[in-house]
Amino acid sequence: MTHPEQRNCVPQVADELEQLVLREIAMRVRNYTQPYVLDLRCGEGRHSVTMASLGARVLAVDAPKQEAHVRNRAQASGCADNVDFAPLAEIPEELPEGPFDLVFWHHGIHALPYPKARQVLRRVVKSMRTGGKLFLSAYGLHSALGEGYADADAPIEERFSALNPAIAKSYNIQGPVCLYSERNLVTLLFESGGSVLRSFTTTHGTVKAVAVRM
Numbered sequence: 001m002t003h004p005e006q007r008n009c010v011p012q013v014a015d016e017l018e019q020l021v022l023r024e025i026a027m028r029v030r031n032y033t034q035p036y037v038l039d040l041r042c043g044e045g046r047h048s049v050t051m052a053s054l055g056a057r058v059l060a061v062d063a064p065k066q067e068a069h070v071r072n073r074a075q076a077s078g079c080a081d082n083v084d085f086a087p088l089a090e091i092p093e094e095l096p097e098g099p100f101d102l103v104f105w106h107h108g109i110h111a112l113p114y115p116k117a118r119q120v121l122r123r124v125v126k127s128m129r130t131g132g133k134l135f136l137s138a139y140g141l142h143s144a145l146g147e148g149y150a151d152a153d154a155p156i157e158e159r160f161s162a163l164n165p166a167i168a169k170s171y172n173i174q175g176p177v178c179l180y181s182e183r184n185l186v187t188l189l190f191e192s193g194g195s196v197l198r199s200f201t202t203t204h205g206t207v208k209a210v211a212v213r214m
Contacts, residue, residue: 017137034055048070105136
């Protein structure tokens with residue numbers, strides 16, 4: 001593993017949740033440990049490669065079509081040895097088992113109904129080491145996405161519907177979604193076995209939280 005002093009500093013362009021996970025990785029690397037990170041719904045691997053560039057070993061997980069994008073990005077960034085890919089067509093059928101030190105799940109949980117999200121997160125938490133941290137974000141009920149949202153007044157257990165068509169087209173979000181308040185996200189993590197360290201709502205209304213497995 002590369003000496004900590006040779007690692008790049010945390011990128012300032014990262015959003016709030018990514019800043020938090022990158023600082024956690026940098027701290028662990030400074031203590032001469034290499035954290036094993038699960039990047040759920042990694043997309044084309046931008047977050048995965050950034051985390052790997054700081055010294056983490058990353059398992060990137062998404063649909064099979066994303067594998068070439070992730071591996072090419074990792075190769076181009078010089079951190080291919082620290083990034084692996086696991087295809088997963090549908091969450092939660094075959095989540096990787098770990099054990100993981102950190103889990104990063106950025107804008108994906110909204111695609112699951114709340115009861116299914118709770119089921120998945122319970123498995124995610126169980127895949128983490130004791131003291132491992134989960135970094136999670138969800139689309140916010142009190143954001144622009146909530147305008148004209150049919151289930152805005154529904155209880156969280158039943159909240160799962162399509163966005164206003166114009167907003168769905170603008171943000172390219174297909175199918176039904178579950179929008180969260182900050183309190184909803186904290187409750188979800190608590191019900192899934194995580195102890196919430198902090199939660200916040202961004203200026204755009206996205207809700208985010210960090211939880212630890214006790």
